[in-house]
Amino acid sequence: MTSFHGKQNELLTVLSGVSPFNGLLGKLAHGFGGHFFEEEKYVSRYEQSRGVSISIRNLNKSFEENHVLKDVNLEIAAGETFSIIGPSGTGKSLLLKHIVKLIEPDSGNVLIDGQDIYRGKPGDAERNYRYSMVFQSSALFNSLSVGENVGLWLREKRVCREARIRRIIREKLKLVGLQGKEELRTEELSGGMKKRVAIARSLAMNPDLILYDEPTAELDPVTSDELARVIMSLREKVELTTVIVSHDLNFALHLSDRVAMMQDGKIVEIGTPEEIKQSRNPVVRNFIYTTTKGIQGEGN
Amino acid sequence: MNLISAIGRKILHLAQGTGEMLSLLFEMIYYFKEAPRNVHSIFSQMYQVGVGTLPIAMLMALFVGMVLALQTGSELTQYGSQEAIGAIVGLSMVKELGPVMTSLLVAGRIGSAMAAEVGAMKVYEEIDALRTLEINPVRYLAMPRLLGCLLAVPALTVFTMLVGIFGGSIIAEVNPMINVPISVYYDNLMRSLGYVDILKGLIKAMVFGGIIAHVGCYIGFGTTGGARGIGVSTTRSVVISFLLIMIANYFLTRFMI
Numbered sequence: 357m358t359s360f361h362g363k364q365n366e367l368l369t370v371l372s373g374v375s376p377f378n379g380l381l382g383k384l385a386h387g388f389g390g391h392f393f394e395e396e397k398y399v400s401r402y403e404q405s406r407g408v409s410i411s412i413r414n415l416n417k418s419f420e421e422n423h424v425l426k427d428v429n430l431e432i433a434a435g436e437t438f439s440i441i442g443p444s445g446t447g448k449s450l451l452l453k454h455i456v457k458l459i460e461p462d463s464g465n466v467l468i469d470g471q472d473i474y475r476g477k478p479g480d481a482e483r484n485y486r487y488s489m490v491f492q493s494s495a496l497f498n499s500l501s502v503g504e505n506v507g508l509w510l511r512e513k514r515v516c517r518e519a520r521i522r523r524i525i526r527e528k529l530k531l532v533g534l535q536g537k538e539e540l541r542t543e544e545l546s547g548g549m550k551k552r553v554a555i556a557r558s559l560a561m562n563p564d565l566i567l568y569d570e571p572t573a574e575l576d577p578v579t580s581d582e583l584a585r586v587i588m589s590l591r592e593k594v595e596l597t598t599v600i601v602s603h604d605l606n607f608a609l610h611l612s613d614r615v616a617m618m619q620d621g622k623i624v625e626i627g628t629p630e631e632i633k634q635s636r637n638p639v640v641r642n643f644i645y646t647t648t649k650g651i652q653g654e655g656n
Numbered sequence: 657m658n659l660i661s662a663i664g665r666k667i668l669h670l671a672q673g674t675g676e677m678l679s680l681l682f683e684m685i686y687y688f689k690e691a692p693r694n695v696h697s698i699f700s701q702m703y704q705v706g707v708g709t710l711p712i713a714m715l716m717a718l719f720v721g722m723v724l725a726l727q728t729g730s731e732l733t734q735y736g737s738q739e740a741i742g743a744i745v746g747l748s749m750v751k752e753l754g755p756v757m758t759s760l761l762v763a764g765r766i767g768s769a770m771a772a773e774v775g776a777m778k779v780y781e782e783i784d785a786l787r788t789l790e791i792n793p794v795r796y797l798a799m800p801r802l803l804g805c806l807l808a809v810p811a812l813t814v815f816t817m818l819v820g821i822f823g824g825s826i827i828a829e830v831n832p833m834i835n836v837p838i839s840v841y842y843d844n845l846m847r848s849l850g851y852v853d854i855l856k857g858l859i860k861a862m863v864f865g866g867i868i869a870h871v872g873c874y875i876g877f878g879t880t881g882g883a884r885g886i887g888v889s890t891t892r893s894v895v896i897s898f899l900l901i902m903i904a905n906y907f908l909t910r911f912m913i
Binding site for chain 1: 777781782784785787788789791796
């Protein structure tokens with residue numbers, strides 16, 4: 357299929373080079389340009405997970421006139437729990453979507469374990485790591501039960517037999533404190549439970565890299581605290597790299613090995629939670645001041 | 657100059673949309689090979705299209721057949737050739753009204769629901785979630801809908817054809833102005849209706865079913881902008897489906913006549 361689309365695209369690209377209607381054909385080439393969505397078919401070494409390193413180099417992304425990500429550079433070590441904090445609308449979630457290939461950058465590179473995820477030829481870029489993402493909205497499938505949501509990837513990829521899939525579902529739900537909830541419908545769940553099911557669904561992939569997009573959004577402080585405990589316990593039980601995007605400063609500082617602060621599409625500060633707390637960078641100081649209701653600011 | 661650039665932009669937009677629709681169609685067809693993995697989903701779609709729409713489709717077909725008999729019967733009586741009513745109602749229902757009417761009903765009922773459902777999944781990040789789970793949304797969502805419509809719309813059309821013909825026969829018999837016995841009605845019908853006519857009607861229904869699913873999924877995948885965007889997609893899918901069904905109907909009739 358890839359080669360079929362590739363030939364269509366090649367033909368249209370050649371035509372667009374010689375035709376006065378190059379704009380029109382260019383658009384057609386874009387339309388024909390291969391798959392709507394790509395599907396990875398590679399499932400290897402399901403039993404083990406490992407942390408992967410992430411290297412983001414000079415990443416840029418614009419939407420028409422709006423330059424959202426501006427030369428973003430970031431290094432995340434294998435096995436690290438890394439948070440990206442900053443006010444809403446600074447491009448944090450967009451950056452996360454680049455790491456999982458949901459959006460292509462205008463320029464720059466994203467390397468996972470040294471492999472550029474956007475530059476390989478189709479077909480030879482079969483990856484040897486698994487990633488999963490917990491979305492801000494949880495993004496559970498309403499037509500499926502809790503257990504079916506958690507086991508969806510396992511069943512679709514036929515990773516193992518049904519009996520084992522059921523066992524894995526039970527295990528992953530237990531990990532997030534939702535044992536015995538397999539049969540519940542997703543509409544019966546609270547916001548916090550939905551987040552935990554989404555985490556269990558991600559964990560069912562036994563991922564090497566897990567990304568959380570605003571995990572505490574719309575959650576009350578008690579549920580946020582529960583969620584933090586779940587993520588903390590995962591760090592101890594599962595070997596993986598964790599990237600969290602949040603505007604919840606306390607949540608990020610509590611969980612992370614290192615934290616990056618983003619402002620206006622740029623990384624303005626990177627450091628350990630202690631370094632971030634002690635930072636003299638005015639953008640960071642201002643963010644800390646406003647998100648902690650002036651407590652830190654009073655000392656200044 | 658502004659007008660020219662606006663027209664140019666529209667043409668480019670149309671070209672891009674056409675390219676994307678073709679790309680989606682090819683990919684859906686490509687994933688037919690994965691149909692055995694998605695049997696449950698395909699049957700679920702067929703149930704919604706076929707069984708879910710059957711009562712309203714039959715009721716509509718009954719009245720359309722009755723109206724057709726009433727209109728043509730009253731005209732034919734003036735020329736003393738009312739026996740031909742069976743052939744006229746039968747051929748109209750089988751070759752035109754059955755497939756077109758059923759498809760328009762399915763486009764309004766199922767096509768709009770498809771666009772809304774897939775659109776909601778797009779807006780609420782479920783499509784993105786599928787992609788991060790390494791599940792191709794075209795294979796998982798669109799292909800079963802396309803296959804479901806391709807199979808269920810012709811099946812549904814068979815019922816609307818039969819019920820429409822039956823409705824016409826009732827009116828032909830009971831309406832004193834027409835007064836054609838049912839035996840004459842069906843005798844006349846059987847003499848003029850061939851298997852090829854039925855096949856042509858079913859081919860039309862299949863093509864229209866494909867259009868409904870294709871448009872519903874394409875519009876759904878392109879949905880943006882929250883609840884309002886879902887509403888816009890629903891309306892767009894119905895309008896575009898209706899339009900494409902009518903255009904396709906002309907060309908199919910032209911080539912199959």
